[in-house]
Structures are given as structure tokens and as C-alpha cells.
Amino acid sequence: MKDDTLIDARGLGAALQRFADERDWNRHHTPRNLMLALVGEVGELAEIFQWLDDDAAARLRDDPARFAHLREEIADVLFYLTRLAMVTGVDLDEAARDKLAKNAIKYPAP
Amino acid sequence: MKDDTLIDARGLGAALQRFADERDWNRHHTPRNLMLALVGEVGELAEIFQWLDDDAAARLRDDPARFAHLREEIADVLFYLTRLAMVTGVDLDEAARDKLAKNAIKYPAP
Amino acid sequence: MKDDTLIDARGLGAALQRFADERDWNRHHTPRNLMLALVGEVGELAEIFQWLDDDAAARLRDDPARFAHLREEIADVLFYLTRLAMVTGVDLDEAARDKLAKNAIKYPAP
Amino acid sequence: MKDDTLIDARGLGAALQRFADERDWNRHHTPRNLMLALVGEVGELAEIFQWLDDDAAARLRDDPARFAHLREEIADVLFYLTRLAMVTGVDLDEAARDKLAKNAIKYPAP
DSSP states (O other): OOTTOSOBOHHHHHHHHHHHHHHTOGGGOOHHHHHHHHHHHHHHHHHHHTTOOHHHHHTGGGSHHHHHHHHHHHHHHHHHHHHHHHHHTOOHHHHHHHHHHHHHHHSOOO | OOTTOSOBOHHHHHHHHHHHHHHTOGGGOOHHHHHHHHHHHHHHHHHHHTTOOHHHHHTGGGSHHHHHHHHHHHHHHHHHHHHHHHHHTOOHHHHHHHHHHHHHHHSOOO | OOTTOSOBOHHHHHHHHHHHHHHTOGGGOOHHHHHHHHHHHHHHHHHHHTTOOHHHHHTGGGSHHHHHHHHHHHHHHHHHHHHHHHHHTOOHHHHHHHHHHHHHHHSOOO | OOTTOSOBOHHHHHHHHHHHHHHTOGGGOOHHHHHHHHHHHHHHHHHHHTTOOHHHHHTGGGSHHHHHHHHHHHHHHHHHHHHHHHHHTOOHHHHHHHHHHHHHHHSOOO
16 A cells, blocks of 8 residues: 555455455446445435434444444445446555645635 | 555544634534534535436536535545544444445345 | 415414424424424435336326325425415415515526 | 325325426326436435534524425425325325324224
8 A cells, every 4th residue: 555545445445345355246237236325325324413412423332223223324335436446447556645635725825 | 554554544634623623613623513514515525416416426527616615525524524424433444344344244245 | 376376385384383282382383493304315215216217207196105105205205385475474375476486587488 | 175185195196297298398207207306305305404403404494595495305206206195006095094094094093
């Protein structure tokens, strides 16, 4: 890994590709399908937080069942985001680097 | 990096933390705020695909302006997802590994 | 109903208010909670469409089980949108009229 | 209007249909396109709430510029939800009535 790598998701990309290959799912993994699937998972993630006040949301780790659920939904969002990037040809590390640089110009540090 | 790492986002996490520290944004980065911000970025990502047919969505790389936009929105979703994981104490690599294992049981390869 | 009413959701608003009153849910129905709940339901609605091609999506009515599911998820999104409007003081009919007028200026008919 | 009508959106439906007809937009208004457009508008609605605490979110009406924005985004979500219901053949009033009845069974009043 280069010193300045922001994110290295090659292992995850390869695992998700193998998962799709073994199940003949590649034909389902079009950009728009993956986009809608991402929305579905974001909805499940939002449900975890919908009735919590800010204190309870900040202490989700103290509730093992809810924290396990949170980990799963975050992983699901990550999976579809990674797949969407893969099928559209977006390199996550390069995209992150370029956007961070753009954000630093948009929101200069005081 | 261990051989079996799925995702290493330590560089991104450190960069996002520094970005928030320098701008005094940590007090805004509560789990529920980040969740809503993630939804906002997912909405911007969805807008890219909303009027495209499947062929056009699969050829976004051929349209430099749209592809640049796609890279930025994917990065923004990734940033808020990474921040949400950070403030809730979720390790992306471990969460991904556990969920992949669970998915492999739920959807056995034929 | 006045001739130019766009949407009259008073019956639904009253029914949802009664539903919340009877279950002591008003304290949960803050704007941000309702916003997150709306996102959860939009996610469930998106899941219906995620693996369908455009033809199948246009023929959902022909599949009674899926169509029943679609009706329920559309209703759930409508409920939280109506509640969010109620607790923030937005009149749906007036908001719709003003936005339609604005859209007609933004996108003039040819 | 019958006494037990929950929602009457016929005026809005007709206005949206005329709007689409005049601009030749019906070919764009497939269920999946409208679903993604709905997600885009939900994202814009979420952005209004993302950095607000619960108190500020409850007092949006006191901020004319933000309240005007809120009204517009709620209207936009309503428009795409109504259009999605139209093109998939879902009657909002019937769907709302059936789902309310189902919810009353799922969550019995104490």
C-alpha cells in the first residue's frame, strides 16, 4: 500500500465479484439496479436511527443486538456502493482523493 | 496489509478526521446528522441515474462531465458512510467480513 | 372541495393524528424522526424495483402479491410525508400549488 | 368527496399529467425512473434537516427562507410519489385506507 492511499477496497471488490460470479448475479448488477439496491440498504440503515434520540444514537455500541444490526447495514451499504463503483468504472481511492481536494477548496480551513 | 483484508480505509478515516478537526465540525458529526447527510448524498447519486436507460447508465464513463459527477457523488456517499462508521465505532473491514460470511450462508453458491 | 384543489389530505391527516394520539406516539413524531422513517419506507419501496427490468416494473399490476406490496409501501411513504408536513406546518395543497407554478416557469411548455 | 375519503389527489394527478403531456415527458416517467427521481427529492428534503438539532427542526416555520425550501422539497417528493402511483396504477386513497387498517391490526391501540 502506498503511503498516501486513502482507501484500498481491492479485497472487498474481489470478494464481491467472486460472490456474484458464483451465483450468476452479474447480469442483475447493472448500475441502476445497484443504485436502487443501495437505496434499499440506506433505508434499512436509517430505520436503526429513526426513533432514537441523539444520546441513544451515540451509544449504539452499548446495545449488542442493535450494534450487530448497525454493523450489518453499514456493510450492506458499503457492498452496493463498492459494486456500483466497480460496474461504472469508478476507482474509489482516486475518487476520494479528488473529492477531498475539491472539498478543501470549497471549505477552506480557518 | 494482511492478506485477507477486505477494505482498508484508515487513510480516508484519518483524512476525514483531520478535515473535521480543522473546521470544528466534530460537534456536527453526530450519528443521526451523518445519517441524514448520507441520505442527501445518495439522493444526488440517484439523480445521475434517474432519466438514463440501462444502456446509457452502463456507458457513463464515455461522458466525461457525467463521469466526473458520478465519481464525486460516489466519493461523497463513501465519506459519510465512513464517518458514520467512525462515530458509531464500526470497523468497516470487520463488518464487511462478518456480513459476507453471513450472506454466503443466506445465499449458498450452487 | 374547491374547484382548484390539487390535494385534499385532511381525512388522512386526521386519521394519522388519531392513530398517533391513541398510541402516545406524538412524542416520537419529531421532524427528524419522521424524516428518517420516510427514508426507511422509501428504501422499502425501492427494493420492489431493484431487480426488475423496465418491462417488469411497468407490469407490476399483473403480479397480485407484488402489487399488494407496492400499494403498501407507497402508502407508508405517503403516511410519513403527510406526518412530516403536519408537524412542520406545511400545507400540502398550498405547497403543491406554489411548486407547480414555480416548475412551470423553470420548465416552460414548448 | 365521500365522507370517508382519506386523500383526494385527483387535481394534482391531472395537473401533473398535463405538465408531462405538454413537455413530452411521459416517455421518461417509467416506474424506475420516477423511483430514482423520488430518491433524489428525498435526499434534498433530508439535507434540510441534516445539521439541525431537534429544536431547530421543530421551529423551521420561524425561518422564512428555510421554510420556503422545506415546502418546495415536500412538494417535490409528493409529486414523484403521486406520479409513481399513477404510472403503476395505485390508487392513493384506497392504498392508504388498506394500509391504515393493516397498521391498526399490527399496532393495536392500548
